[in-house]
Amino acid sequence: xxxxxxxxxxxxxxxxxxxxxxxxxxxxxxxxxxxxxxxxxxxxxxxxxxxxxxxxxxxxxxxxxxxxxxxxxxxxxxxxxxxxxxxxxxxxxxxxxxxxxxxxxxxxxxxxxxxxxxxxxxxxxxxxxxxxxxxxxxxxxxxxxxxxxxxxxxxxxxxxxxxxxxxxxxxxxxxxxxxxxxxxxxxxxxxxxxxxxxxxxxxxxxxxxxxxxxxxxxxxxxxxxxxxxxxxxxxxxxxxxxxxxxxxxxxxxxxxxxxxxxxxxxxxxxxxxxxxxxxxxxxxxxxx
Amino acid sequence: xxxxxxxxxxxxxxxxxxxxxxxxxxxxxxxxxxxxxxxxxxxxxxxxxxxxxxxxxxxxxxxxxxxxxxxxxxxxxxxxxxxxxxxxxxxxxxxxxxxxxxxxxxxxxxxxxxxxxxxxxxxxxxxxxxxxxxxxxxxxxxxxxxxxxxxxxxxxxxxxxxxxxxxxxxxxxxxxxxxxxxxxxxxxxxxxxxxxxxxxxxxxxxxxxxxxxxxxxxxxxxxxxxxxxxxxxxxxxxxxxxxxxxxxxxxxxxxxxxxxxxxxxxxxxxxxxxxxxxxxxxxxxxxxxxxxxxxxxxxxxxx
Ligand SMILES: Nc1ncnc2c1ncn2[C@@H]1O[C@H](COP(=O)(O)OP(=O)(O)OP(=O)(O)O)[C@@H](O)[C@H]1O
Ligand SMILES: [Mg+2]
Numbered sequence: 001x002x003x004x005x006x007x008x009x010x011x012x013x014x015x016x017x018x019x020x021x022x023x024x025x026x027x028x029x030x031x032x033x034x035x036x037x038x039x040x041x042x043x044x045x046x047x048x049x050x051x052x053x054x055x056x057x058x059x060x061x062x063x064x065x066x067x068x069x070x071x072x073x074x075x076x077x078x079x080x081x082x083x084x085x086x087x088x089x090x091x092x093x094x095x096x097x098x099x100x101x102x103x104x105x106x107x108x109x110x111x112x113x114x115x116x117x118x119x120x121x122x123x124x125x126x127x128x129x130x131x132x133x134x135x136x137x138x139x140x141x142x143x144x145x146x147x148x149x150x151x152x153x154x155x156x157x158x159x160x161x162x163x164x165x166x167x168x169x170x171x172x173x174x175x176x177x178x179x180x181x182x183x184x185x186x187x188x189x190x191x192x193x194x195x196x197x198x199x200x201x202x203x204x205x206x207x208x209x210x211x212x213x214x215x216x217x218x219x220x221x222x223x224x225x226x227x228x229x230x231x232x233x234x235x236x237x238x239x240x241x242x243x244x245x246x247x248x249x250x251x252x253x254x255x256x257x258x259x260x261x262x263x264x265x266x267x268x269x270x271x272x273x274x275x276x277x278x279x280x281x282x283x284x285x286x287x288x
Numbered sequence: 289x290x291x292x293x294x295x296x297x298x299x300x301x302x303x304x305x306x307x308x309x310x311x312x313x314x315x316x317x318x319x320x321x322x323x324x325x326x327x328x329x330x331x332x333x334x335x336x337x338x339x340x341x342x343x344x345x346x347x348x349x350x351x352x353x354x355x356x357x358x359x360x361x362x363x364x365x366x367x368x369x370x371x372x373x374x375x376x377x378x379x380x381x382x383x384x385x386x387x388x389x390x391x392x393x394x395x396x397x398x399x400x401x402x403x404x405x406x407x408x409x410x411x412x413x414x415x416x417x418x419x420x421x422x423x424x425x426x427x428x429x430x431x432x433x434x435x436x437x438x439x440x441x442x443x444x445x446x447x448x449x450x451x452x453x454x455x456x457x458x459x460x461x462x463x464x465x466x467x468x469x470x471x472x473x474x475x476x477x478x479x480x481x482x483x484x485x486x487x488x489x490x491x492x493x494x495x496x497x498x499x500x501x502x503x504x505x506x507x508x509x510x511x512x513x514x515x516x517x518x519x520x521x522x523x524x525x526x527x528x529x530x531x532x533x534x535x536x537x538x539x540x541x542x543x544x545x546x547x548x549x550x551x552x553x554x555x556x557x558x559x560x561x562x563x564x565x566x567x568x569x570x571x572x573x574x575x576x577x578x579x580x581x582x583x584x585x586x587x588x589x590x591x
Pocket of ligand 1: 304322323327
């Protein structure tokens with residue numbers, strides 16, 4: 001080996017010639033190593049979602065909040081001797097879920113950046129898309145777990161009401177039927193995915209959460225205000241209002257192709273677009 | 289084993305890594321040396337696919353890092369020991385990595401023992417770790433998958449003297465068993481003791497390359513001596529008159545001549561010497577000189 005010293009200011013030496021035998025440079029034998037199976041990444045990401053205090057407390061907080069609100073509603077109903085429906089509790093639960101699960105989804109993505117653990121995750125699995133997909137799947141698992149817990153709460157609350165005021169308690173919905181189960185699940189997953197997409201797009205916990213809440217609380221009002229100017233504007237805006245577009249799907253009154261079209265267009269705008277850009281950003285980002 | 293080929297990484301107009309090429313071979317510890325901001329970490333991030341290169345490429349054993357299946361089983365990486373969730377315990381961090389790589393759980397305990405983290409320490413959360421403990425955990429993380437290649441960015445950072453000595457022997461043994469080790473540092477003494485080969489980088493460019501002897505041999509052409517006498521002024525004048533470069537240094541003079549030449553001049557000038565020794569460049573001098581254009585001090589002093 002030789003070295004080429006320099007005096008400051010002169011151009012650097014040409015790169016050293018490859019040592020003799022560089023042609024048969026030692027090869028890494030990767031033939032008997034198999035890649036990391038996707039299910040293992042899902043397990044790892046699932047574990048990561050609850051193995052920190054922050055993650056664990058967010059999950060517990062979701063449960064406690066749903067329980068508290070439903071208990072409050074139950075108590076108020078009993079005090080006022082008003083009619084109690086099983087589905088009311090279900091609605092309260094899913095309403096809270098659409099607010100809290102997107103936050104969980106945001107944090108699944110953004111904590112890797114705020115804590116800089118993405119450096120390790122992506123060094124262990126350079127096929128970053130697999131980790132992103134594993135995280136999304138984990139978020140879906142938590143949506144399902146939350147729904148199950150919510151309905152368990154709802155059943156318990158209704159049972160208590162049924163004991164306390166049997167005549168005023170109904171095990172069915174307000175309109176006599178239970179809300180369609182699958183559309184609710186799908187709606188929760190899609191709403192969660194908006195949070196997930198914003199997290200991926202912004203890679204910053206507070207920013208993503210703030211944008212999600214702006215979307216959730218402010219956007220319907222803004223769209224309504226704009227729509228109030230001209231009827232045709234209101235009509236056009238229905239195509240980008242995802243929450244409004246989803247409502248016929250949720251109450252089972254979806255019939256026309258236009259209704260489906262509105263869901264597709266607004267979902268593209270609020271889910272596919274941010275998710276696409278977000279994933280593109282994660283795949284290309286310099287991680288440090 | 290690691291081949292860096294004309295690697296360039298620019299941020300806007302600034303080249304953090306500028307046309308860098310080198311190789312690290314199995315069975316050897318390669319030291320990657322350079323002052324702050326020289327581009328060491330950037331080069332290492334490119335190696336493991338965390339930073340996309342602007343130009344050029346890096347392969348590990350002929351394979352791009354991103355194409356290595358389950359890379360943790362082949363390449364151990366420590367870039368920044370603090371880049372982990374602060375709310376996880378040390379054990380949990382290793383456990384997640386072991387799960388990802390498909391390793392049995394007892395590998396975690398083994399590695400904790402290797403790096404000297406006690407069971408109680410391993411159950412503390414990372415935010416409560418000391419700098420050195422975090423570094424040990426990072427080393428355990430890199431060794432977990434029993435890799436053939438180690439890429440370590442400032443591994444001795446924060447280790448106590450015993451820890452540094454331990455790490456040195458660990459890496460030496462690892463290389464003796466045929467492993468490839470690349471470690472970066474800006475502490476020359478630390479690298480000098482373990483590295484079989486050194487790559488000096490300054491301002492994103494490789495300025496010298498080779499083992500310690502070769503690096504020092506390259507400086508032989510310019511002999512220097514350090515001399516102190518009872519009359520430095522007279523001696524300096526005599527030496528300058530004999531055509532040697534003379535500079536004051538400390539209590540004495542630094543002369544561009546061999547000790548014998550200085551002795552002869554002193555004899556004829558009849559000056560009594562109190563100290564005369566070979567001031568041949570140490571590795572540190574070499575390092576400072578080669579990277580001086582990148583040295584913040586030098587820049588401050590000359591401008
Ligand atoms: N995103 C960026 N934009 C602009 N400059 C950057 C960016 N990232 C790194 N740099 C610059 O690239 C140079 C190389 O940084 P690098 O971290 O590789 O240095 P280093 O050799 O590891 O230094 P140290 O010994 O201090 O760790 C620095 O000047 C740094 O400021
Ligand atoms: Mg660095």
